[in-house]
Amino acid sequence: MKSKFWSTVFGIMALTVSLSAEAKPFLDDEVSLFLNTKNNKNQSLPVIITFQTTESFNELPHHPFNHAEVQRKMMTENQFKIDMLINQKNKKNIFNLWIAKSALTNVDRQELGELSNQSEISMITFAHKKIVMAPTKMRKPQVVQSLTYGLKNIKIPELRAKYPELTGRGMIVGVLDTGVTPTHPDLKGKILAYKNFSPNSDQNPIDDFGHGTHVTGTMVGGATSGLAIGVAPEAKVVVGKIFDVKGESTKEEILKAMQWIADPDGNPNTNDFPVVVNNSWGDDEPYRSRDPKEDEFCTVIDSWIKLGMVPVFTAGNNGPRDETINVPGACPNALTVGAVDQFDRNPRFSSSGPTSWKTIKTIKPDVVAPGVDVKSANQFGRYENMSGTSMAAPHVSGAMALIIQAKPELTVEEAIKSLIMGVQDFGRAGKDNTFGEGRIDLLKTIELIKKQ
Template sequence: MNTVKPWQSFCTGMVAILVFCCCGGTQAAVIDAELETELEAHVPGDELQVIVSLTDKVDHRLFEVLDRRHRDTRLFKALKEKSAVTQAEHKTFLKKRGGHHIHELLMINGIAVTARIDVIRELATHTGVESIRADKVLPAPAVSYGGPAKPQWNLSAVHAQDLWTLNHAGTGVVVANMDTGVDPNHPDLAGKWRGGNNSWYDPHGEHATPFDSSGHGTQTMGIMVGGDVSGTPIGVAPGANWIAAKLYNDAGMARFSDIHLAFQWLLDPDGNPVTLDAPDVVNASWGLVGAAGQCITEFSADIAALKAAGIAVVFAAGDNGAAPMTSMSPANDPQGFASGAVDVLLGIAPFSSRGPSACDGSVFPKMVAPGVNINTADLSSGGLPLYTNVSGTSYAAPHTAGVMALLIDAFPNATVGELESALTQSAQDLGVAGPDNSYGHGLVDALAAYQILLGGTGGSPPSIGSTPVISAVQGAPYVYAVQASDPTGSAITFSLDVSPAGMKINATTGEIAWTPDYAQEGIIAVTVRAANARGLAVTQAFNVTVARTNVPPVATNDSYSVIKGGALTVAAGGVLSNDSDQHRDLLTSVLVQEPSNGSLKLNANGSFNYVPKAGFAGTDRFTYRAHDGALYSNDATVTLTVSANKPPVARNDYVLAPYRDKTAYQARVISVLDNDFDPDGSLNPASVEIVMKPSKGGAVVVNANGTVSYMPKQDFRGTEVFQYQMTDNLGAYSNRANVWVNVY
């Protein structure tokens, strides 16, 4: 993935702080925190684009393809049937309430819609609605040009030509990319487009046939299937055909719903379950930029569905290196298969993102491939050269996808798990010995993977025999020891495909440990995976119901100061500002003990007004409790320090004034209060008075704002002085201050 501008979004951003609203409990559990922030910033009649996920899901495992030669469309049919049954009432509601641009998102059993704020909030209360989140916008990856390099070094590095000599160049295999499009007129790609209305998808409706204004998608496709029209081969699997989904519009933007729709199209391009026209391999040289080191599972279900249907998916690891923990979603998804980038010397590219995975802590990337100074196809229009050199993990991933196409040509019955396992087991180890978080399992090696598959992996996946623990309590430890066995006795590695924040699994023992926090309640989805050394895996999906445990809020002591004879007014929040509630419930303040030396009005929102008794100076106190609607906090003491009023301080001023002759004269305005101050209150500008007139016959007038207008006596030159004093807001007088005026 190439380095691009920070993640852009229409109406929403990557807000990391959870915001809890005052809406009903059902809404709070359903509406995503980031979306809630956006909703609160709009009025009810405003419209936003959102994605609605429903609770009732299709279990992909029931339709997993175990032999790619017998791929079918049972999963697609099941997804359509589930959508028809569960989405109908919600779509009817949305249409009646003015919702528009409604799209079915089959893979997640969801709906993309543009709707008013009030409609979104009402939808959140409907039974069967799992979550509502913003339909965010993702910018297209930018082209990253490289420098000159030895021709074909990248193809030699992955041993692609070795499989060509064995008559496995990808013939009969269909690859797809999810990118900026593809130039259908490029001589190395034109004859390889599968053609027909099931071979091109533009969710934006801008182009009915293949098109690419950026060049990025053309470049990645060139690495996968490009030929040798120039006299030099550029593609890993030149015998394969291609189809493409244009994720981004011509302005370079894609909404999350566009990406969901593209995944959906790839599962069954013509939308007809009777025909089998899905691709064999998908390359995804894109990611959620601006979110390095985060685990964002927006597209987990889409990836899982493609893989269950026998479609391999390869992601670019991201260009967020060289720091550790810079993995990018969805490449770091437990279902993802990510490629980092190496240079001609097989050194890790500085930009290549490093692990471990932010999602499950596993090694990231899965492996590496050439990604520095790669010769590939470029746009054929506009007088540009037909070929260019590029760098980025965007260009490493198509090498891995191309090698998968070669292996599918050789072993059409191999499952996605077997392909991935063969690649990781056969990878050329680079860097430190064994898998690491720079090179992953190592460099892609087509011939070595071929040799592993030639020996036959076969076998059955592990089985999970334990029953999930399906209940938990907020603040209490949750433990589930997953028990799995493999028919061959192979070691089993455990991971979590779907899990709430804070849940961890021991990869060796299978023990899941978690302590639900006070923001986690209700039904929480979990999917655990058990995989053997050959990459064959089984998953177990279940829901954990988390019971709410209310605990009292915590009130913290406060202190305030007020001047003797004055009054103290504290705004909303007030005494509650430093109090807390683990459930973030709305708190109110309740008075326990009145102050002894003054009058108090304490409001429920924490604001209060306090007036000390006349003549009182010293320390006064009152106590209160915070209430969360059910439980009271501890008693908190508010200390009120009543101090005697200190007089204001007036300081001398030194100013210049021009000579006054017989002509009209503009008075010199002197801001005498500018250097004065009050140690415990504020000055009263209206109180300024002249206590000694100018010493040389000049004239002064006090203005309403506390300034003084001065005019010297006609024909006077020299220094003149006058005095003033003022009071503070409580009427205490200052000292007398001199104002020295030098008339020049």
């Protein structure tokens, strides 16, 4: 098997060289400026080098059962490309970003010039591009009820009455955000793994911005206050902190976190990865002139799916105009979530589709969920109401955990299809650019799964 795999790798590489001799990598503005500036001879630039997509192994079903085998093959093939294509004196400083079919490194002008002429490289981008967390509207907590309206609207009370075992037990979910407050009464004992990728160097679990704890509460929070806030309260969480106290990060650190969360302990043979990853953030970089294959985040999403991980992303808060969904929510294979209020109305802030890339136009969002005045945990151990598609997405992430708990043999595509089969359609009949397929209804989805 090993010799057959490597012969296939060499065959694919040779074919790529012969067929794409004229192609040159896409360079973003920062990289192009560095390459064309003559007075930076002794300087270097941190870059992300992304390779052409040429997977040499037979694709397995997109299921968690195949995670370890797929991951090992991705890691090996990407390292092979690094060794073949990047001719640097000190290769110890090259980071194998296999999740994005990329490499992270620093290059000088001469090295960049050589790389920019290689047809086997699809793009070279600035690694330290700043990405900022979108602001979220906050309000004081409202009158305490037994469950948040969000849980009620997606039919959690009816679901728990009929299927009391569906609480998320045995499931691992992931969140990449501003961190988490692990001592919150509704989150104690639920943080399975944590790593800080933000400019804040503290590796102890912390949320110095407040956004991540709220999101995590909606996914897995308990009911110690008498108010149930979480969709999957018995699930465990893997948390990557990607934003600092100012809500800022870089593309490099986010991509590293996206790779880490696919294998938190660095051992592909252990099942410590999440079945779903919540991403309540976005990047405002324009994408109309690019192919999704020329975007690192879209590549990561495709890798997550192959690893059996559901990629949940927010639509964004730039509505109500059309074509306001940012990357990564704009990536064709992301499960993109818009917001509705308590009465299933579209709030004006929720971003709308379609998403228009150079090569593809897609109706987005895919689904909607409660995202206005959602009550959940805050970083101070108390509770807070927040609004945004950031609050809608974790309802969907928690729902995906329960769907997979109900039927573990589902592939990523089958789990997403099951979610969509149960939605309540609003707006124009069928999928539209405001409500997507509709607002999720977890009871209906689970009942449909049980009948299959």
